[in-house]
Amino acid sequence: MGYLDRLDSYKDEMIKTLAESVSKASVNSDAVKTQEGELLPFGRGVHDALIHMLETGREMGFETVNDDNYAGHIEYAPAEYDKDTGYFGIVGHLDVVPVGPGWDGDPFVMRNDGEFLYGRGTSDDKGPVVAALYALKAFKEEGMEPKMPIRLVLGLDEETGDISANHYTENQGHPVMGFTPDADFPLVHGELGILTFDMAQKFSSKPAKEELRLTKLEAGVAHNAVPEKAKAVIAGDKANFDEIADKVKTYADESGYEITSKRQGASLVVEATGKAAHGAHPELGLNAASILFEFLGRIGFANEELNDFIAFYNEHIGFDLHGERIGCDFEDEVSGPLIFNVGMANISEEIANLTICIRYPVSCTSELVLGGIQHTLEGKSVGIVTRVEQSPIYMELEDEMPSAFLKAYIDETGDDKTKPLVIGGGTYAKMFNNILAFGGQFPSDENTMHQANEKFSIDSFMKMARIYAKAIYSLCFE
Numbered sequence: 001m002g003y004l005d006r007l008d009s010y011k012d013e014m015i016k017t018l019a020e021s022v023s024k025a026s027v028n029s030d031a032v033k034t035q036e037g038e039l040l041p042f043g044r045g046v047h048d049a050l051i052h053m054l055e056t057g058r059e060m061g062f063e064t065v066n067d068d069n070y071a072g073h074i075e076y077a078p079a080e081y082d083k084d085t086g087y088f089g090i091v092g093h094l095d096v097v098p099v100g101p102g103w104d105g106d107p108f109v110m111r112n113d114g115e116f117l118y119g120r121g122t123s124d125d126k127g128p129v130v131a132a133l134y135a136l137k138a139f140k141e142e143g144m145e146p147k148m149p150i151r152l153v154l155g156l157d158e159e160t161g162d163i164s165a166n167h168y169t170e171n172q173g174h175p176v177m178g179f180t181p182d183a184d185f186p187l188v189h190g191e192l193g194i195l196t197f198d199m200a201q202k203f204s205s206k207p208a209k210e211e212l213r214l215t216k217l218e219a220g221v222a223h224n225a226v227p228e229k230a231k232a233v234i235a236g237d238k239a240n241f242d243e244i245a246d247k248v249k250t251y252a253d254e255s256g257y258e259i260t261s262k263r264q265g266a267s268l269v270v271e272a273t274g275k276a277a278h279g280a281h282p283e284l285g286l287n288a289a290s291i292l293f294e295f296l297g298r299i300g301f302a303n304e305e306l307n308d309f310i311a312f313y314n315e316h317i318g319f320d321l322h323g324e325r326i327g328c329d330f331e332d333e334v335s336g337p338l339i340f341n342v343g344m345a346n347i348s349e350e351i352a353n354l355t356i357c358i359r360y361p362v363s364c365t366s367e368l369v370l371g372g373i374q375h376t377l378e379g380k381s382v383g384i385v386t387r388v389e390q391s392p393i394y395m396e397l398e399d400e401m402p403s404a405f406l407k408a409y410i411d412e413t414g415d416d417k418t419k420p421l422v423i424g425g426g427t428y429a430k431m432f433n434n435i436l437a438f439g440g441q442f443p444s445d446e447n448t449m450h451q452a453n454e455k456f457s458i459d460s461f462m463k464m465a466r467i468y469a470k471a472i473y474s475l476c477f478e
Contacts, residue, residue, distance in 0.1 A: 022122060067171055092182060177434050197355075212239045216233040217233075328369045408474060
C-alpha cells in the first residue's frame with residue numbers, strides 16, 4: 001500500500017482520536033494529589049490528556065514512557081540500535097490555553113462540520129500531535145524500521161512555562177534532531193533570543209503630604225504583551241487638580257491618544273488606553289505606559305528623583321520599538337531589527353520599576369544587548385535588577401534537517417514561494433536541543449490559535465500528516 005496511502009486511510013480514526021483528546025480539558029491548573037498520593041503537577045485535565053495519548057500509543061503497539069506525570073513520550077524504535085545514537089524528536093504539547101468567551105459551542109466537544117474541526121487544541125497543539133502519531137503508525141504497519149528511535153514527546157505546560165520540558169530533558173535527554181509541530185509552515189529556521197529583565201530605581205526621599213505626588217502608576221499584565229491600559233494616581237493637599245486635568249485634555253487633543261482624568265477621593269486618576277499586542281509584535285499595538293509617561297513628563301512632581309525617572313523613560317525609551325535610544329538597536333539580515341517592549345510599569349513612592357522584554361537578532365548576544373543598555377545607564381540611578389534569558393537558535397536552510405523539512409513541505413503542497421521564517425516568538429525549539437519549529441499552521445489558513453472557535457481544516461490536518469511523514473521518512477528511513 002505504501003506509508004502515505006496507509007496514512008490517508010486513517011482519516012476517520014485520526015479525527016476520532018483528536019476528538020477524544022480535545023474532550024480532555026487540559027488547561028494548566030494547580031498541582032493536585034490523587035487519593036493514592038500520586039502527584040499531578042499540572043492538574044487533572046492535563047493529566048487526563050497525557051494518559052489518553054499514552055494509552056492510544058500503546059494500543060498502536062508503541063513503547064510509551066510517563067515521565068513522572070511531568071511529560072511523556074511514545075516511541076517507535078528499531079529492534080536493535082546503539083543507545084548512543086540518540087533519538088529523533090517530535091516535540092508537541094497537550095496543554096491548551098483557557099477558553100474565554102465567544103464560543104459557539106462547548107470548546108471541549110469537538111465539532112466537525114465536514115470542512116473544519118472546531119475545539120480547543122485542534123490547531124494548538126493536539127491536532128499536530130495526532131497527525132504526527134498517525135504518521136508513525138503508518139510506518140509501523142508498513143513494517144518499516146527506522147534507523148534510530150523516533151519519539152513523539154508530549155509536553156504538558158508549554159502554554160504557561162518550561163517545567164515539563166526541563167523535567168523531561170533532564171530525565172530523558174535531548175533529541176539529536178527533530179521538530180516541534182507548533183508554529184508555521186513552511187519552516188521556522190530561526191528564533192530570536194529573548195531577554196527579560198526589570199529596570200528599577202529606588203527613591204531616597206518621600207515628599208510631604210501636601211506636595212504634588214505620584215502615589216501609584218500601574219501598566220500592563222505580562223512582560224510579553226503590549227500594555228493596553230495604564231493608570232496613574234496623583235495626590236497632594238495643595239495640588240491644583242483642575243490644572244492637571246486641563247493638561248490631560250490638551251495632551252489628548254495634541255497627541256490624538258486616548259487619555260482621561262477623574263477625581264477619586266483626595267486624588268486625581270489619569271488613565272491612558274493604548275492597543276494590546278503580543279510582545280513579539282509591538283508594532284501592532286500602542287503602549288499605554290508610553291502614553292502615560294509622555295504626559296507625566298509635562299508635570300513637575302515634588303520628588304525630583306521621580307521626575308528624573310520619567311525624563312529617562314521619555315528620552316531613552318518612549319515609543320521606540322527597537323531600542324534605538326537606549327543603546328541596543330541591533331539587527332541582522334535574517335532577523336531584522338531587535339524588538340523592544342515595555343510589558344509592565346509600576347511606580348510607588350518608594351520605587352519605580354519597568355519590566356522589559358527584548359527579542360534580539362540571532363547573530364547577537366545578550367552581553368551585547370545589556371552592554372549597550374548599561375552604557376546608556378552610566379551616571380544614572382536606574383539599574384537592571386533581574387534577568388531571564390533564552391538564547392537564539394538558527395540553522396542554515398542548506399543544512400540536512402531544514403532542507404529535508406522544506407522539501408517535504410514543497411513536495412506535498414507545491415508551494416515554493418512562501419519563505420521560511422525567523423520569528424520573535426519562542427517555541428519548544430528553545431527548550432529542546434537540535435529541533436526546529438515545523439508547521440502546523442499553513443500560510444493560506446486562518447490562524448485561530450488561542451481564539452474562540454479555534455478550528456483546523458480537515459484537508460490541512462491530513463496534508464500536515466503527510467508532510468510530517470515525508471520529512472520523518474527522509475531523515476529516519478532513507
